[in-house]
Amino acid sequence: MKALENEITDERLLIEAAQRDPTCFAELYENNFDRVYAFIAHRVGNRDEAEDLTAEVFHQALASIGRFEWRGLPFVAWLLGIAGNVLSDRWQRVAKQQEAPAEVEEIAGAEDKIEQRAILFQLVEGLPQDQRHVVIRRFVEQRSLREIAQEMKRSEGAIKQLQLRALENLRSRIRSNHE
């Protein structure tokens, strides 16, 4: 409880520092990137679009940081509010071209899943170097096993094992995180 209060106090001080000196926004960005990205990625289901919208959210947040008023809520709630607006704008633009997707009603029940995704993104950073390398190459850059094996100068079987161990590792960490 005490740690939570300290965290909130620190975040408030960071916000006030960023209001005074926008270059201090960098730490707020680092602290909240994963959750904002996970939120947007969950909505749009596309990495390129998620990245574009995430960038738009943070640029808008930085531009509006001077108007932020502390009301006791975490800063990420304010960012997710901006993200919601950005997504609405995006859907309105899409709707003009085609029918609007029926994803809006998902938002209320998807908070846990978004949080899990944000945690997963953070856990990937903590993987062993070779496992993390395989995950990035395989899922982010969508390389084939053969390409990864050539790059890492290992057999495809070894890469398969690394891929398996990486996913199992992430699963166990997610479970321990839940506990």
Place this chain on the structure above:
Amino acid sequence: MSSLSLADQLDRSIEVLMAKRKPNGNLPRTDRSMSELLGIATELRLFPRSEFKTRLKASLLEQALAMSSAPTRVNVRVPARTLEIPKRGREQAAQSDVLPTLFGVGYGNYPVRRSNFVMSLLAHAAVVALAVGLSVWAAGHPKEVTHRIVTDISPYTPPPGIYQSSGGGGGGARDVLSASKGKLPLAAREQITPPTVVVRNLEPKLSIAPTVVAPPSLTMPQPQLGDPLAAVLVPPSSGTGAGNGIGSGTGTGVGGGHGPGVGPGWGGGMGGGPYRIGGGVSAPRAIYAPDPEYSEEARKAKYQGTVALWVVVGPDGLTKDLRVMRSLGLGLDQKAMEAVRNWRFEPAMKDGRPVAVQLNIEVSFRLY
């Protein structure tokens, strides 16, 4: 199922997953464990590119620097980690007025405390006040701060001694009358011709003025040579003593003592008594000093202590005129004197000649 086959099965499922255009699409049918892994793999398909996060941060920093050209001043305490901004940002920030001051622009941009400024100000003020105060004081007290180092090169004049002059001499020509009153001969360090009142050799082959061995500065205005302490003024007489001096003593001096000095003492000098050690008179050195015996009385009483004796060591190295200065009793004083009487010394020297000196000797009695 072996781990290799599990890896193969997982990879095949991932291949199917990757082939789907939409990541949130249905997963291949597998067991529960495999489903969990595939769920994670599905989520990872949306994992952001690593360079994206860095690129977006740089873009935000550029925007922030553009905004910071007109910063809004809010006075709050800031955690130190907030200052961890990229190097480029720090360089540009340094160009703007963001350095902390107590009251000026930029105060509050960094984690500073106003009390620190106040303490610093007070410390600086104290140092400045001290420097100014010392300067003003030094200007008003020039004599007190002037240090002069002067080397005294004037002739050295030893201070007067604390002891009365000692020594003496005597003489005489075995006349019937006592020595007549008169002035002292010249005082000199060495004596070649003894003084005489009645001159018997009127034509000496080598004429040298008569002298006595005494401090050369000694002057006593008297009409003629004689003993200044004599009561008889006339007729002229060298006195009843012996040794060709003047007076009733023996030797070549003046007075009733012995030796070439003046007065009732001996060994030269004046004032009576032997020389004291120092002032050109060396100390005698004991060459034979047997230990004293313990008195039976003191031994039985297990009595210990030190007896101080006043002794004159003559030019012959023998002790004379022993006196007890500090007594122990129980027969130890006598034992000490008996021992010291047998002591032998290399005599004290003055101007290369042995002279009598007085000194104190401490004789310790200890029971072991």
